Amino acid sequence: MTATRRASGLKITAWAVVALSVVLAVVFASRFGSDPALSESPLIGQPAPDLTLPRLTGSGEASLSDYAGDIVVVNFFASWCLECRLEHDALVAAADSFADAGVRFVGISYQDDPIDSLEFLEEEGFSETTEYLIDEGSRAAVAFGVFGIPETFFIDPEGTVVGRIIGPTDALTLGGAIDAIRRGEDPGEKRLGNTRSGPGDA
Amino acid sequence: MRDGTVAERTPAVIRSIPWSVISIVVMAAALVVLIATYRPPADTAEEIGSLIRCPVCQGVPISESPAPMARDMMEILRRELAEGASRQEAIDAVLGAYPGSLLLEPPVSASTLALWGVPLGALVVGLGLALTLRRSRLDTSTLLEEAEARQRLEQIRADLEELAAQQASGEIDAEAARHLREGYEAELAETHAALRQLASAPDAPLPRSTTRAVAGAALVVGALVVVVLVAGAFIVDRPDQSSGVADVAADPSSVSNETLAAVIAANEDHPQIDGMRLALAERYYEEGDFQSSFPYYFDVASSDKATPAQAATALTRLGWMAYSGNGEVDTALDLLAQARELVPDDPFPLYLEGLVRWCGRGDASAGAEAFRQVLSHDLGDETVRQQVEADLAAAEAGETCER
Numbered sequence: 001m002t003a004t005r006r007a008s009g010l011k012i013t014a015w016a017v018v019a020l021s022v023v024l025a026v027v028f029a030s031r032f033g034s035d036p037a038l039s040e041s042p043l044i045g046q047p048a049p050d051l052t053l054p055r056l057t058g059s060g061e062a063s064l065s066d067y068a069g070d071i072v073v074v075n076f077f078a079s080w081c082l083e084c085r086l087e088h089d090a091l092v093a094a095a096d097s098f099a100d101a102g103v104r105f106v107g108i109s110y111q112d113d114p115i116d117s118l119e120f121l122e123e124e125g126f127s128e129t130t131e132y133l134i135d136e137g138s139r140a141a142v143a144f145g146v147f148g149i150p151e152t153f154f155i156d157p158e159g160t161v162v163g164r165i166i167g168p169t170d171a172l173t174l175g176g177a178i179d180a181i182r183r184g185e186d187p188g189e190k191r192l193g194n195t196r197s198g199p200g201d202a
Numbered sequence: 203m204r205d206g207t208v209a210e211r212t213p214a215v216i217r218s219i220p221w222s223v224i225s226i227v228v229m230a231a232a233l234v235v236l237i238a239t240y241r242p243p244a245d246t247a248e249e250i251g252s253l254i255r256c257p258v259c260q261g262v263p264i265s266e267s268p269a270p271m272a273r274d275m276m277e278i279l280r281r282e283l284a285e286g287a288s289r290q291e292a293i294d295a296v297l298g299a300y301p302g303s304l305l306l307e308p309p310v311s312a313s314t315l316a317l318w319g320v321p322l323g324a325l326v327v328g329l330g331l332a333l334t335l336r337r338s339r340l341d342t343s344t345l346l347e348e349a350e351a352r353q354r355l356e357q358i359r360a361d362l363e364e365l366a367a368q369q370a371s372g373e374i375d376a377e378a379a380r381h382l383r384e385g386y387e388a389e390l391a392e393t394h395a396a397l398r399q400l401a402s403a404p405d406a407p408l409p410r411s412t413t414r415a416v417a418g419a420a421l422v423v424g425a426l427v428v429v430v431l432v433a434g435a436f437i438v439d440r441p442d443q444s445s446g447v448a449d450v451a452a453d454p455s456s457v458s459n460e461t462l463a464a465v466i467a468a469n470e471d472h473p474q475i476d477g478m479r480l481a482l483a484e485r486y487y488e489e490g491d492f493q494s495s496f497p498y499y500f501d502v503a504s505s506d507k508a509t510p511a512q513a514a515t516a517l518t519r520l521g522w523m524a525y526s527g528n529g530e531v532d533t534a535l536d537l538l539a540q541a542r543e544l545v546p547d548d549p550f551p552l553y554l555e556g557l558v559r560w561c562g563r564g565d566a567s568a569g570a571e572a573f574r575q576v577l578s579h580d581l582g583d584e585t586v587r588q589q590v591e592a593d594l595a596a597a598e599a600g601e602t603c604e605r
Contacts, residue, residue: 041299049299138271142271142295172465175461
């Protein structure tokens with residue numbers, strides 16, 4: 001091998017290493033930048049968790065399976081969550097609008113003192129047709145794979161999780177998702193805004 | 203020159219020692235690190251918790267996070283294990299509804315192939331490079347020794363010829379010549395033996411073509427492994443519509459007329475309410491259900507939250523419906539004039555005003571004047587322009603409007 005040919009080979013190898021490094025850097029940088037909270041939920045298409053939780057309003061407990069046969073909209077909220085206040089009117093209006101149409105809304109108080117959650121409902125408006133529950137030990141949040149709130153899940157009449165909204169929802173999105181389930185379609189997952197993971201999360 | 207064979211061979215061996223030593227030291231160090239950091243499969247809640255990233259924190263395992271959510275997850279782990287769940291069952295109980303990326307030791311899957319496979323590819327590339335460099339070094343040192351041995355052979359042969367010449371000319375006596383010849387011949391035999399040893403030595407270089415082929419193949423295979431794994435991971439995980447959750451805006455088109463009507467009824471104070479009303483009114487209008495569209499247009503036209511464009515659209519529709527449905531020319535002209543005030547650059551209310559003046563009031567010249575003003579705007583669509591030009595021509599000709 002002559003010196004020239006050897007130098008040429010080394011140069012090609014060096015460029016190949018540089019090119020590979022760049023490709024690796026780009027790919028891994030894009031992977032590291034992805035937010036797992038925005039990844040598709042593995043729960044979509046799976047049976048909804050069967051949870052029994054204490055009621056926030058009233059006494060006793062309630063299970064999601066109590067509403068089998070209905071479309072169930074499960075919303076995680078808390079008194080410390082600003083975005084939950086933004087979406088609250090739409091949830092109450094939709095719950096009341098669809099109450100007689102086989103759609104049941106369930107509000108689950110997430111990482112919140114029950115007294116604070118009740119005050120939140122008194123301030124923002126209370127839906128007579130919504131079942132409000134307490135997420136003791138974060139069992140529901142873990143079972144639904146919640147990263148932050150508000151998050152809203154849609155369960156079809158067969159008990160399958162078919163949709164998820166990340167962030168504060170609105171009346172149109174709620175209505176569109178319910179319509180899609182009625183047509184036998186999956187509303188899928190959407191992000192509508194910010195979420196908060198805890199009371200100190202700005 | 204005489205003791206060069208062994209002496210020259212020794213430095214080559216010494217030169218090869220650092221490479222071997224470095225290799226052994228590196229491998230030993232890696233082994234020590236592996237042994238030191240080896241952990242048996244986690245089976246306590248704390249150990250399993252150290253493998254799970256807290257979903258509401260930044261890069262902290264749930265075993266170390268003070269977040270209430272993380273503490274609750276740890277409690278779930280402890281409860282599951284206390285009830286006899288296996289390690290995997292306990293992990294599933296906590297992470298079953300979360301994406302796999304929360305596991306700090308992600309399992310081997312299509313999306314994590316690059317993570318696990320790139321080091322393997324890099325190892326093959328490294329081996330290829332190391333082989334190339336080592337062969338190159340061996341090539342150099344061995345060829346140098348061989349060249350020196352051949353040089354010595356030539357020198358010995360020259361010395362022998364010179365000795366024969368000196369003996370023939372009587373410069374040296376027979377006894378001394380024999381003694382020297384024996385010495386040269388011994389050296390000759392020794393050099394030949396050294397050459398044979400070089401040729402059969404374990405470090406003897408392979409044919410260069412073979413060396414290059416082996417090193418090149420290792421490089422290509424390694425590079426291919428890396429590229430395929432990286433490309434595969436990128437294809438599996440690229441953030442397109444098939445993966446991940448996209449930001450979306452509320453879209454009235456995804457909602458049925460009945461649902462949209464229910465939503466509007468329940469959200470009178472919603473900031474987007476006029477957009478929803480207008481969307482529903484337009485749907486009814488396009489379906490020819492003017493009666494259903496009327497109240498929504500009316501609400502938008504009289505709303506103080508509607509944008510000028512929304513209000514103008516509603517007024518324009520109401521104006522045309524007042525004329526075409528009820529023959530109310532004055533009402534229609536009043537509504538269209540209000541629309542024109544809101545959107546002076548929009549020629550559509552003006553065109554309808556021209557039609558109402560021409561067709562409803564029978565004033566062809568007023569209609570023609572409106573059409574001429576319409577044509578001074580950029581109408582965009584050529585078909586629309588042709589329609590207005592046809593109306594203008596008919597109005598100027600004094601034809602009766604049938605619309």
